[in-house]
Amino acid sequence: MVYDVLIAGAGPAGCTAALALKDAGLKVLLLEKSIFPRDKVCGDAIPSRAIAVLKTIAPELATEMSTFNKLLLTKRTQIVYNTRSLHFNWKIPAYTCTRMDFDNKLFGMVEEHTDTTIIQNTRIKTITKTSEGYAVADDKGNVYNARLVIGADGAQSIAAKQLAGYKLDREHHIAAVRAYYKNVSGVDEHRTEMYVNKQFSPGYFWIFPIEGGMANVGFGMLSCDVAERNINMKQSLQDFINTVPELQERFKQATAVTGIEGHSLPVGSRRVTMSGAAFMLVGDAASLIDPITGEGIGNAMLSGRLAALQAIQCFGKNNFSAGFMLAYDDAVWEALGGELSFHAKAQKVLRQSPWLLNIVFALGKIEPIRRLMQKRF
Numbered sequence: 001m002v003y004d005v006l007i008a009g010a011g012p013a014g015c016t017a018a019l020a021l022k023d024a025g026l027k028v029l030l031l032e033k034s035i036f037p038r039d040k041v042c043g044d045a046i047p048s049r050a051i052a053v054l055k056t057i058a059p060e061l062a063t064e065m066s067t068f069n070k071l072l073l074t075k076r077t078q079i080v081y082n083t084r085s086l087h088f089n090w091k092i093p094a095y096t097c098t099r100m101d102f103d104n105k106l107f108g109m110v111e112e113h114t115d116t117t118i119i120q121n122t123r124i125k126t127i128t129k130t131s132e133g134y135a136v137a138d139d140k141g142n143v144y145n146a147r148l149v150i151g152a153d154g155a156q157s158i159a160a161k162q163l164a165g166y167k168l169d170r171e172h173h174i175a176a177v178r179a180y181y182k183n184v185s186g187v188d189e190h191r192t193e194m195y196v197n198k199q200f201s202p203g204y205f206w207i208f209p210i211e212g213g214m215a216n217v218g219f220g221m222l223s224c225d226v227a228e229r230n231i232n233m234k235q236s237l238q239d240f241i242n243t244v245p246e247l248q249e250r251f252k253q254a255t256a257v258t259g260i261e262g263h264s265l266p267v268g269s270r271r272v273t274m275s276g277a278a279f280m281l282v283g284d285a286a287s288l289i290d291p292i293t294g295e296g297i298g299n300a301m302l303s304g305r306l307a308a309l310q311a312i313q314c315f316g317k318n319n320f321s322a323g324f325m326l327a328y329d330d331a332v333w334e335a336l337g338g339e340l341s342f343h344a345k346a347q348k349v350l351r352q353s354p355w356l357l358n359i360v361f362a363l364g365k366i367e368p369i370r371r372l373m374q375k376r377f
């Protein structure tokens with residue numbers, strides 16, 4: 001059997017691609033190495049874009065997700081630089097939710113609302129070009145054939161490596177760790193918190209509230225800085241808590257309910273090739289995480305939808321050439337290129353001259369300028 005579209009990976013990018021193909025009349029296969037519900041190391045902040053993307057596919061999908069009882073509404077954020085802090089209100093509400101719950105909900109929506117053939121517990125090993133499209137082999141010796149492949153297999157993407165020749169570039173990767181805590185004092189369930197501190201520069205620390213009185217607590221830093229300074233990320237997370245006086249106080253009664261786990265974030269600080277003959281890469285496989293905020297879920301879902309729209313074009317025109325696929329790259333960059341490029345520049349400047357944050361925080365105390373900054377968020 002030859003499938004029309006094979007989606008590699010059932011995270012937010014892959015599931016959104018499957019949802020966006022629900023009415024296309026194509027034979028879609030979704031392959032996933034884990035068995036849902038499965039965890040994904042993340043900060044668990046679900047950007048408003050995630051719901052907005054579902055709305056563009058079908059308003060009832062957005063409603064189903066935004067009323068999911070595990071989602072916690074966040075309305076504001078606090079950013080602390082050494083001892084200074086700034087508060088911003090979100091223009092559009094965002095959410096937090098453990099990825100265990102959020103991804104499982106999204107996966108359930110694919111099961112419920114689409115005719116996608118889903119195979120879990122199958123790890124893709126190789127993707128080989130054939131005359132019809134691609135042959136995808138898994139770890140159990142099964143081979144699946146498809147005319148078009150959507151690579152949605154995350155930060156360590158096999159599809160990106162084998163189809164687009166991606167190699168790790170630490171200048172464009174963030175390394176991050178996180179753990180779940182309970183009893184962190186002063187956690188406001190509608191507010192996310194980010195901390196930057198000169199002792200841990202150029203890293204950043206976060207506390208994101210999670211349903212049930214928990215907090216997702218993490219620390220991230222550009223991978224090239226981690227390598228150059230030989231940083232132990234897990235230790236840095238604990239040191240951050242034990243060194244910053246305000247956090248020391250707030251974590252006095254806190255207990256970690258999980259170990260500290262890490263994962264990498266391929267950021268969109270440069271435009272990469274996202275497609276080729278009969279394939280597209282989406283989400284982390286296409287390096288689409290925001291280099292400043294570290295948010296990738298909304299961008300993953302947006303690219304998943306755009307890849308589905310391009311797939312429909314390919315079948316409509318019977319054109320799977322690399323040249324035709326470039327329309328997908330252009331659509332992604334038109335939607336995200338402006339903000340990714342702006343944030344990439346900001347990240348570069350702040351990394352070279354972190355003292356500039358003093359000016360940013362001083363300016364942020366002036367109300368009209370703070371409002372402008374808030375708009376930019």
Ligand SMILES: Cc1cc2nc3c(=O)[nH]c(=O)nc-3n(C[C@H](O)[C@H](O)[C@H](O)COP(=O)(O)OP(=O)(O)OC[C@H]3O[C@@H](n4cnc5c(N)ncnc54)[C@H](O)[C@@H]3O)c2cc1C
Binds near residue numbers: 009011012282295
């Ligand atoms: C520590 C940390 C904190 C973060 N915090 C945030 C945050 O707060 N908010 C935010 O928006 N983003 C955050 N991100 C980024 C976010 O996690 C990713 O951008 C998002 O998960 C991308 O979705 P995806 O579908 O592209 O990839 P993934 O979510 O990684 O999904 C990929 C899927 O493919 C499967 N897979 C992988 N390899 C194979 C294979 N060989 N065969 C079959 N299946 C395979 C995986 O099991 C997985 O289900 C964070 C990332 C990290 C590491």
